[in-house]
Amino acid sequence: MGTGTDAGTGVSTGTAARWVERWERQQRLYAVDREERFAVIADLVEHVAGGRPAPLVLDLGSGPGCLAARLAARLPGAEVLAVDADPLLLELGSAHYGRALRYVNTLIGEPGWLGRLGLDRPADAVVSTTALHYLGERTLRRVYGELAGLLRPGGILVNGDHISPDSAKVSELARDVGRRHAERNAVCGHEEDWESWWSGAAGDPELAPLLARGGEAGRAPCEGNDLTVSGHVALLRDAGFADVGVVWQVGPSHVLAAVR
Numbered sequence: 001m002g003t004g005t006d007a008g009t010g011v012s013t014g015t016a017a018r019w020v021e022r023w024e025r026q027q028r029l030y031a032v033d034r035e036e037r038f039a040v041i042a043d044l045v046e047h048v049a050g051g052r053p054a055p056l057v058l059d060l061g062s063g064p065g066c067l068a069a070r071l072a073a074r075l076p077g078a079e080v081l082a083v084d085a086d087p088l089l090l091e092l093g094s095a096h097y098g099r100a101l102r103y104v105n106t107l108i109g110e111p112g113w114l115g116r117l118g119l120d121r122p123a124d125a126v127v128s129t130t131a132l133h134y135l136g137e138r139t140l141r142r143v144y145g146e147l148a149g150l151l152r153p154g155g156i157l158v159n160g161d162h163i164s165p166d167s168a169k170v171s172e173l174a175r176d177v178g179r180r181h182a183e184r185n186a187v188c189g190h191e192e193d194w195e196s197w198w199s200g201a202a203g204d205p206e207l208a209p210l211l212a213r214g215g216e217a218g219r220a221p222c223e224g225n226d227l228t229v230s231g232h233v234a235l236l237r238d239a240g241f242a243d244v245g246v247v248w249q250v251g252p253s254h255v256l257a258a259v260r
Contacts, residue, residue: 015206016095020064022200023092026192027066031130032178032253033185037160038067040248040255041127042074048156048259049124050075056123058083058150060108061131064093065101071127072100081117083108088201088210108132109139114146122152129160136223137235144239151260157241159232163254166228171252178251232256 028034049055055078059068062082072080080100084090085107094103106116108131126147132140147157164171201207227235229246233256236244241258248255 010091010210011095011206013095015204016092019092019201019204019207020066020096022192022197023064023089024066026194026197027063027130029193031160032181033250036250037129037248037253037255038070041067041129041158041160042071044156044158044247044255044257045071045125045127046074048154049078052124053077054079055125056119056121057081058117058123058126060126060128061134062089062093064089065097065103067127067129068101069093069097072097083117088207091210092207109135109143114150119150123150123155124152125156125158126151127158127160130162132159133161133163133225134222135225137225137227137231139223140225140227141235141238144235144241148240148260153260155260157236157258157260159254159256159258161254161256162252163232163256164226164228164252166230171228174249174252176251178253181250229254229256 031037045057049057055075057068057071057075057078058081059065059071060083062068062084063086065082068080068082072078079102081104082090082093082101083104083106085105087105090103090105093101104117106113132143135143144157151157165174202211225231233244236256236258241260243259245257246254247257
């Protein structure tokens with residue numbers, strides 16, 4: 001799979017389906033009410049782009065493309081890009097979802113990353129889930145500015161992530177609410193987690209060559225940031241987004257929307 005190009009398929013569809021389903025299960029451990037959060041993000045994108053012919057939508061840090069595939073199903077005729085730095089995840093998604101998505105291998109925020117997207121028009125929507133917290137504050141400030149320039153006027157940036165409220169006490173309360181919500185919905189205690197998924201993938205002979213090819217290059221370096229909601233809002237407004245705010249929250253899980 002070339003950088004910035006459509007992914008080829010080096011694994012069977014059966015293997016891809018099995019590992020994408022396992023990916024979905026382990027991700028539910030880390031995102032409070034993940035399916036509802038995906039639905040909210042799709043609602044926002046449909047609100048902004050649903051009436052436009054062939055809208056362009058980007059999912060940054062897409063993994064195998066679970067959210068991107070939901071957006072493509074919600075918006076028939078849309079061009080949806082699944083953007084990630086991990087060749088294994090992109091290969092699994094390409095084999096599983098096929099031509100519903102276009103896959104692009106690039107690391108968010110690295111020099112030249114926007115050019116590798118191969119865009120020939122402004123985007124209608126850019127979404128990201130549980131990915132932008134990997135970026136340091138300085139990098140995130142720059143990326144928010146780049147995305148403001150990438151979107152058409154009226155386009156939307158949606159970030160679904162673990163974002164702390166501004167008050168330390170409220171953050172503590174939010175974490176407890178998130179934990180209790182997960183317990184009520186029988187999410188806690190699932191046998192599949194991040195480490196078991198990757199160790200299992202390493203033991204699958206069909207996936208081992210892709211892991212060897214990608215090495216650690218596909219794993220996003222975790223500078224990390226501890227920005228609260230107001231910190232994200234301030235960066236987004238500095239980047240040129242006039243209308244910014246939280247549209248959904250359960251515990252520490254937020255969906256933040258910014259309109260260009």
